[in-house]
Amino acid sequence: MQRVTFDHPHPLHDLQATRQIEAAGIAATGPHVLMQRAGACVARLAQALAPHARLIWIACGAGNNGGDGLEAAALLHAHGFRVQVSWLGSVEKASADTLKSWHKAVAAGVLFVDEPPHDLEDQDLCIDALLGIGLTPHDSGRSPSAALRSLLDVVRGTRATVLCVDLPSGLMADSGQWAAGFEPLPSPPSAPRHTLSLLTLKPGLFTGMGRDAAGTVWLDDLQLPSPDAAPRAWLACAPHGIHPSRPHASHKGSWGDVAVVGGEGLEERGMGMTGAALLAASAALHAGAGRVMLSALDPALTQSPALAPEIMLRRFEKLDLETATIVCGCGGGDAVRTVLPQILKTARRLVLDADALNAIATDAGMQALLAQRARHASFVTAMTPHPLEAARLLGSDTRTVQSDRIAAARELAERHGCIAVLKGSGSIITAPGETPFINPTGNARLATGGTGDVLAGLLGARIAALDNTQDGLARRAFLAACQACWQHGRAAEDDLFSRGLTASGLARALSPM
Numbered sequence: 001m002q003r004v005t006f007d008h009p010h011p012l013h014d015l016q017a018t019r020q021i022e023a024a025g026i027a028a029t030g031p032h033v034l035m036q037r038a039g040a041c042v043a044r045l046a047q048a049l050a051p052h053a054r055l056i057w058i059a060c061g062a063g064n065n066g067g068d069g070l071e072a073a074a075l076l077h078a079h080g081f082r083v084q085v086s087w088l089g090s091v092e093k094a095s096a097d098t099l100k101s102w103h104k105a106v107a108a109g110v111l112f113v114d115e116p117p118h119d120l121e122d123q124d125l126c127i128d129a130l131l132g133i134g135l136t137p138h139d140s141g142r143s144p145s146a147a148l149r150s151l152l153d154v155v156r157g158t159r160a161t162v163l164c165v166d167l168p169s170g171l172m173a174d175s176g177q178w179a180a181g182f183e184p185l186p187s188p189p190s191a192p193r194h195t196l197s198l199l200t201l202k203p204g205l206f207t208g209m210g211r212d213a214a215g216t217v218w219l220d221d222l223q224l225p226s227p228d229a230a231p232r233a234w235l236a237c238a239p240h241g242i243h244p245s246r247p248h249a250s251h252k253g254s255w256g257d258v259a260v261v262g263g264e265g266l267e268e269r270g271m272g273m274t275g276a277a278l279l280a281a282s283a284a285l286h287a288g289a290g291r292v293m294l295s296a297l298d299p300a301l302t303q304s305p306a307l308a309p310e311i312m313l314r315r316f317e318k319l320d321l322e323t324a325t326i327v328c329g330c331g332g333g334d335a336v337r338t339v340l341p342q343i344l345k346t347a348r349r350l351v352l353d354a355d356a357l358n359a360i361a362t363d364a365g366m367q368a369l370l371a372q373r374a375r376h377a378s379f380v381t382a383m384t385p386h387p388l389e390a391a392r393l394l395g396s397d398t399r400t401v402q403s404d405r406i407a408a409a410r411e412l413a414e415r416h417g418c419i420a421v422l423k424g425s426g427s428i429i430t431a432p433g434e435t436p437f438i439n440p441t442g443n444a445r446l447a448t449g450g451t452g453d454v455l456a457g458l459l460g461a462r463i464a465a466l467d468n469t470q471d472g473l474a475r476r477a478f479l480a481a482c483q484a485c486w487q488h489g490r491a492a493e494d495d496l497f498s499r500g501l502t503a504s505g506l507a508r509a510l511s512p513m
C-alpha cells in the first residue's frame with residue numbers, strides 16, 4: 001500500500017480497464033482472494049489512521065464494496081477494536097465472495113446495527129464501503145434508496161475520520177462527478193478524509209469533485225502485477241529536467257520574448273479589463289521570460305505599470321509576431337477580435353485565453369485559421385479555457401464539459417490541433433496524440449479573479465523558453481504546459497498565501513524554474 005505522492009507520474013485507469021484488471025486478477029488468484037486482500041489492507045490503513053479509535057463504524061453496501069468492508073470488520077474486531085457494521089445487503093442476494101466475508105464477520109462476533117452510531121467522535125473512524133466501482137452510470141436515473149441515503153448522510157456529516165473503500169460512495173470513477181442523487185450538501189466535509197483505491201487509481205479521484213471527495217488518496221495493488229492496460233490519463237508529477245538550471249552564460253534572448261495582447265479599455269464597453277493583461281504580463285516576467293511586452297487593447301494605457309517597469313508597452317503593429325510568444329485574450333473583451341485573425345495567421349507560438357477563446361467560439365473564419373496552425377510543425381498553440389469557455393468552443397454546456405473533463409479536453413485538443421488546458425479542480429492538460437495529464441497541485445485559494453491570467457502568462461514564459469533548434473517542439477511544449485500547471489498550483493500552496501491569495505501576489509511568487 002502506498003500513499004499517492006507526486007514524485008513520479010501515476011497511471012489512471014478507467015472503469016473498463018479496472019474491470020478487466022479485476023477479472024484477470026480473479027482468474028489468477030481464485031475466488032475471494034482479492035476481497036480478502038482488499039479487506040486486509042482496509043483494516044491496516046484503518047488502524048494506522050485511527051489507532052485510538054473508541055469505535056469504528058463500517059457502512060457496507062449490498063455489493064462487493066460492502067464485502068470489502070465486512071472483511072475489514074472481522075479483522076479489526078479481531079484486533080480488539082470496537083466495531084459496528086451497518087450492512088445494506090442480504091444473504092439471499094449477496095455475491096459468493098461477499099457472503100463469505102459476511103460469514104467471517106458474523107463468526108468473529110462483529111456487532112451488526114440497525115441504526116448508525118450517533119456518538120462518533122474525532123478520534124473514531126468511519127469506513128465508507130457503501131459503493132465502489134459498481135455504481136451504475138448517472139444517466140440511469142436511479143437514485144439512492146432511503147436506507148442508502150441515510151447511511152451516506154452519516155458518512156458525510158460525521159466528525160470522525162472517514163476512510164472510503166475504493167471510491168467515495170456515489171463518486172463516478174471516470175469523471176469525478178457525483179452520480180445523480182448522490183450529491184452531498186454544499187458545505188465541504190470538515191473531518192479528515194482518505195480514500196484507499198484498489199487495484200488501480202481512477203481519474204475521478206483527481207478531477208472535478210474528486211479531490212474534495214477523496215481527500216488523501218492511497219493505492220493498493222492487491223498484490224497483482226502492474227497493469228499493462230493503457231491508462232486513460234496520467235497523474236502529473238513534480239517536473240524535473242524540462243528546464244535545467246539556467247546556464248551562467250545565458251542572456252535575456254535565451255529565454256524568449258512574451259507579448260501579451262489583451263486588456264480592453266474602460267471606454268470600449270464600460271468594462272475596464274487592463275488588469276487581466278497586466279497580470280499575465282507580470283506572471284510571464286516573474287516566471288523568467290527574457291523580455292515581456294504588453295500590447296494593451298486599451299488605447300488609454302500609455303505607461304508601463306509603476307510596479308513593473310520591466311514590462312514594455314508596444315503598439316500591436318510594432319509586435320514581432322513571428323519571434324515573440326503571444327499570450328492573447330486576457331481581458332481582451334470584444335476588442336481582441338480586431339487583432340486575433342492576424343495573430344492566428346502569423347504568431348508562431350501562441351497561448352489563447354479567455355476572450356480570444358470566446359471570439360474563436362463564435363467565428364468560423366477564426367476556427368479555420370486555428371485549424372491551419374496545426375499544419376505548421378514550427379507553430380505551437382495552447383489554449384487555457386475554463387469549463388464555460390470550453391463549453392462555448394465545443395458548442396455544449398458547462399455541465400456536459402464537467403461530466404467528462406478528460407473527454408472534453410481531448411475533444412478540444414483534437415478538434416483545434418492544439419495543447420488544451422482545461423482549468424478547474426484537477427486541470428486536464430492534453431494535446432493531439434498525447435495521453436492527458438491531470439494536475440494535482442493547487443487549492444481553493446486559486447478561486448479568485450485573475451489567477452487564470454497568471455497561468456496564461458506563466459505558460460507563455462515556458463513556451464517562449466523552448467529552444468527552436470531542438471526536435472520535438474510539440475512534445476516539449478506539451479510538457480511545458482504540464483509544468484506550468486504544476487508550478488501555478490504549487491505556488492498557490494505556499495504558506496505565503498495562508499491568509500489569502502491575490503492574483504497579483506501569485507504572479508509575483510512565480511520563479512523562473
Ligand SMILES: NC(=O)C1=CN([C@@H]2O[C@H](COP(=O)(O)OP(=O)(O)OC[C@H]3O[C@@H](n4cnc5c(N)ncnc54)[C@H](OP(=O)(O)O)[C@@H]3O)[C@@H](O)[C@H]2O)[C@@H](O)CC1
Pocket residue numbers: 022026034035038061062063064065066068130131132133134135136142143144145148165166167179198
Ligand atoms: N470483484 C472483486 O473480486 C473485487 C471487488 N472489489 C470491491 O468490489 C467493488 C465493486 O463491487 P461491485 O461490482 O459489487 O459493485 P459495488 O461498488 O459494491 O456496487 C454495487 C452495489 O451498488 C448498488 N448500486 C449500484 N448503482 C446504484 C445506484 N445508482 N443507486 C443505488 N444503488 C446502486 C447495487 O445495487 P443493485 O444494482 O445490485 O440493486 C449493488 O448493491 C470494488 O469497488 C471494490 O471495492 C475488491 O474487493 C477487489 C476484488
Ligand SMILES: [K+]
Pocket residue numbers: 065128129130131132164165166167168169
Ligand atoms: K466506497
